[in-house]
Amino acid sequence: MSLPEAFDPDVLALPLFDAAHRTLADEIGQWCADRAKAWAGLDTTDPAAAGRGMLAELGQAGWLRHLGPDRPGCDIGSGRPDRDIRSGQPDRDIRSLCLRRQALAYHEDLADFGYSIQELTAAAIARHGTDEQRRRHLPGLAAGTSAGALALSESGAGSDLAAVALEATPDGDGFVLNGTKAWIAQGDIADVCVVLARTGDGPGPLGLTTFLVDCAAPGFGAEPIGAIAPRSWASLTFTDFRAGPETVLGERGQGLVVALDVLERARATVAAAAIGFARRAFRLALDHARTRKAYGGRLADLQLVRSSLAGMDVKLSAASLLTARAAWAMDLGLDYAKHSSAAKLYSTEAAGEIVDAAVQIFGAAGLVSGSAMERLYRQIRSLRIYEGSSEVIAMTIADAL
Ligand SMILES: Cc1cc2nc3c(=O)[nH]c(=O)nc-3n(C[C@H](O)[C@H](O)[C@H](O)COP(=O)(O)OP(=O)(O)OC[C@H]3O[C@@H](n4cnc5c(N)ncnc54)[C@H](O)[C@@H]3O)c2cc1C
Incomplete structure (x- = not known):
């Protein structure tokens, strides 16, 4: 199977993933690629309206369906994130969440944003709510007709x-x-x-x-x-x-326990989103370097540009491997706290560096307001702050040493 451009096929071929994950990656990647033309014209001057529209779109396409209260083999209330994948339903397991976020972030920030906030809200309700609370709130979140926070x-x-x-x-x-x-x-x-x-x-x-x-x-x-x-x-x-x-x-x-449980469970998925943004920036920079004429050749012939591209590729691989390991460990019920913290810390920091380096390769063209590069430059910044800033995450890793 040739995988969509949002994913590195070498990473997905690892035994950390199984065939069902590769199928999911193909499906979500294709869906995003099909939506890319419409998303290119997305009007974000009213972020609230754009956000609601995106939730409806995600819901109608079924990408939030796993948040519902009645999914077979789901982990509602069990406190174990690995149920689905063991029962053959790659649905709510962390690797599936990571794959969805990577593809959505690669193609459209608002799609990843809406998906991730619905996911956080629904996880709190699914894992800590009563049957009545799940029945009341999860169907709307899963349909994209109700927005969570x-x-x-x-x-x-x-x-x-x-x-x-x-x-x-x-x-x-x-x-x-x-x-x-x-x-x-x-x-x-x-x-x-x-x-x-x-x-x-x-x-x-x-x-x-x-x-x-x-x-x-x-x-x-x-x-x-x-x-x-x-x-x-x-x-x-x-x-x-x-x-x-x-x-x-x-x-x-027990409110802080609920909050930290939801945030810790989501940590590796933030890393996956960072990889999505960074991979997009890298591919745009690579294409630009290969086509931009300079000094009678192309930018991609210049050694310093080649070094920058090589550095981006290595960082992307490192981030992808750390994130896959963290998600795999979570799905198997192994100790994961240090791994998911490392994945979030490294991937979000590396993504910032990759996007910045990609802007540099574009030169002035990377700073044109509304261009893909300029938007990525603005979009990537918050990932080092929300759901545990880099400094706070580094402290949790140090505590686990
Ligand atoms: C785009 C975006 C979306 C967000 N969405 C939500 C949301 O939906 N819900 C929600 O509840 N919150 C949300 N937040 C808030 C986010 O969770 C906080 O910004 C984050 O927890 C950091 O808190 P703070 O901004 O108050 O910074 P502070 O806690 O004041 O930290 C400021 C600086 O001090 C550093 N610092 C803090 N503690 C330590 C420490 N112990 N050791 C070393 N350095 C430290 C931090 O790393 C940071 O660099 C969002 C933030 C952003 C940017």
Whole structure:
């Protein structure tokens, strides 16, 4: 099988993947390639509208179907991410999530963005919710008709989530939420939002609980934030927001456990998205170097340009191998924390370097507003910050040594 350009066939041929993964890579890669023409004209001047449209598109095409509550052999509530692949359903396993993100990021930032935020929200509900919560929220997320968000960060609590201050005060059998959240992806289009709040059941990290918030309910507000890469992104406000007992997600006082479980599970997939962006930049730079005439030859004949291209290729291979190992270890239920942290740290840092080097090979043409290279340059930056900044991830690796 000749694989789509979003993937390195040498990596997918490794025994870390099986035939079902290669079929999935082919399918999602082909689908993205078919959509590429339409996505080239995507209007992102209204990121909220573009985000909603992309979710509908992903949902209709079935790429969110695995988030539903009734998938055969899925890992809902089991706490084990390896169920599906062992039962022959390459569906919710981490390698499948990585392959989907790599292809989507390769072709269109907003497709990867929408996919990943739906995935984060649904994972929190699937892994920590009650049957009723899963039945209520997962079908819409899986159809792309309902948008999700995961609201952990605040202006005073980013890397240090134990400092979350959004207050959830007991009131009758429920709670009243007051406070703010910052930097929330899909915050201004979300229908359902997983919110980390302080219930005060214990000190610091033990006093937090997650809630499943209905964003249409009174007391919820969202203010869009402009981003260097246009995506639906918002600050949230909770003003005397009533959260009934049925909205508590997981156990009271275990909110940080829920948040970290979801973030750790997603870590390798951020690495995969970074590889998608970087591989696109690399291939564009390679094509440009091979066709751009210079000094009676081509850019690709110049030794320093050749060295830069070789460096990109090596970094892409290293990132792909680290990420495949991390995802494989997770799917097999092995210790994975150090591997997925290494994959995220290396891949996102390397992707930044690769995209920057690709812009350099394009010269001025790489800086034209709206061009593929210029967009990649803006899109890649946030991956070194969100879901664990490089510095914080490096500390977790050091702790595991
Ligand atoms: C595009 C984007 C989307 C996002 N989406 C969401 C979302 O959907 N939901 C959500 O909850 N949040 C979201 N975030 C927020 C993101 O999770 C935080 O930005 C991240 O956790 C870092 O927190 P901070 O920005 O407050 O930086 P800070 O925590 O203030 O960190 C600032 C700097 O200090 C460094 N630093 C922090 N702690 C340490 C340490 N212990 N040792 C060494 N250095 C350290 C950091 O690495 C960083 O360089 C998003 C962010 C971005 C950029």
